[in-house]
Amino acid sequence: MTDDRPERRRDAEATRRALIDAATALFTERGYERTTVRDIAARAGFNQALLFRYFGSKKALFSEVVARQGWQQVRDTPPERLLEVALRGLLAPGDGPRDRTLEVYLRSTGTGEARSETRRLLGREYTSVLATLTDADDAELRSDLILAWLLGIGLTRTVIGKDPIASADPDDICRLMLHASRTLLEKLPDDGSA
Numbered sequence: 001m002t003d004d005r006p007e008r009r010r011d012a013e014a015t016r017r018a019l020i021d022a023a024t025a026l027f028t029e030r031g032y033e034r035t036t037v038r039d040i041a042a043r044a045g046f047n048q049a050l051l052f053r054y055f056g057s058k059k060a061l062f063s064e065v066v067a068r069q070g071w072q073q074v075r076d077t078p079p080e081r082l083l084e085v086a087l088r089g090l091l092a093p094g095d096g097p098r099d100r101t102l103e104v105y106l107r108s109t110g111t112g113e114a115r116s117e118t119r120r121l122l123g124r125e126y127t128s129v130l131a132t133l134t135d136a137d138d139a140e141l142r143s144d145l146i147l148a149w150l151l152g153i154g155l156t157r158t159v160i161g162k163d164p165i166a167s168a169d170p171d172d173i174c175r176l177m178l179h180a181s182r183t184l185l186e187k188l189p190d191d192g193s194a
Helices: 005-030 037-044 048-055 058-076 079-091 101-108 112-133 139-160 170-181
Strands: none
Touching: 005 037, 005 048, 005 058, 037 048, 037 058, 048 058, 058 079, 058 112, 079 112, 079 139, 079 170, 112 139, 139 170
């Protein structure tokens, strides 16, 4: 008799990843409220009972989506590059590979069930890292202002689609925002382009 537990574990991990990937795509396309558990399970190729088995609820799955992407971005990005990486991920064309953490947040913010969990998971991670880029006593406030500005740009471009931000070149937006952000985060590197 052979022990098949490792094989089952790999299948469980693959199932979790497939459900998270499907949820990420649907939350990005539709937002939290308009995405159903049935739709997520169908896109992943599983029964919705399996989604409940692994995550317990749509809210828990949503938190997992935001947490996975946000923590990975924070963990893998040097603090002085986090703002630019997050901004470029938000500004990237919809059909290419990109980090969708902030877009999921933007399309789902304001919804009752998802709002507080999203704010806790995303806000704390990003602002704590951005706060390391200043020696000012109000570092947390400064980093929260930067995050609010970043989300406002994303909202205007991605959700509302208001020009000139919606049609602006991502390089131009990054150049201007990073230049202005150096006022609040003095350890943000100067790329010399502004």
